[in-house]
Amino acid sequence: GAGVSQSPSNKVTEKGKDVELRCDPISGHTALYWYRQSLGQGLEFLIYFQGNSAPDKSGLPSDRFSAERTGGSVSTLTIQRTQQEDSAVYLCASSLWALDSNQPQHFGDGTRLSIL
């Protein structure tokens, strides 16, 4: 597609449930990034993929968070046993090639996750 696509746009769920967030990067982009934006805060890095591999997952806050990418394209971020502190906007970005620092990251519109 023309831009990074994320779904769902909004997700409301009960505490303790599992959620899956999806990111479809720009066609041809090999690098994909997940960030979290809590209310009134900047973006916090979670994980990035180069192809299907995740060289840096240092930002995942706990073992309840996991992400995968298949076919070098779509990625899913899964949060198990959600907690209220998981409420945030989850943003995905992609770039042409992660190892080229000159390549800008292009962001999607994010998924707003609300845990009741």
Add this chain to the structure above:
Amino acid sequence: AQTVTQSQPEMSVQEAETVTLSCTYDTSESDYYLFWYKQPPSRQMILVIRQEAYKQQNATENRFSVNFQKAAKSFSLKISDSQLGDAAMYFCAYRIGGGATNKLIFGTGTLLAVQP
């Protein structure tokens, strides 16, 4: 550890006037990149301008320019001839060069209001 600081939570400017948003960062690296992103209410992060640390010349993109002071670790954004559409949250971000890690480190943002 690298950090990015935006000390102005909110700013206001009159339409057609000029405004400067401040950003400072802390790093021991010599090769890095700096970015300004704009986030309107739609949530999508839009790249406004970027600066390579090895370049002494300040980057310019139409009405947007930066004042990059490497020794002072300062990277301010100047918006000239402000327009109503410039109203948004602005984030300063840092990225280490060399491909060692590709995450963006963000400041907490400055909310810019443009008064007609």
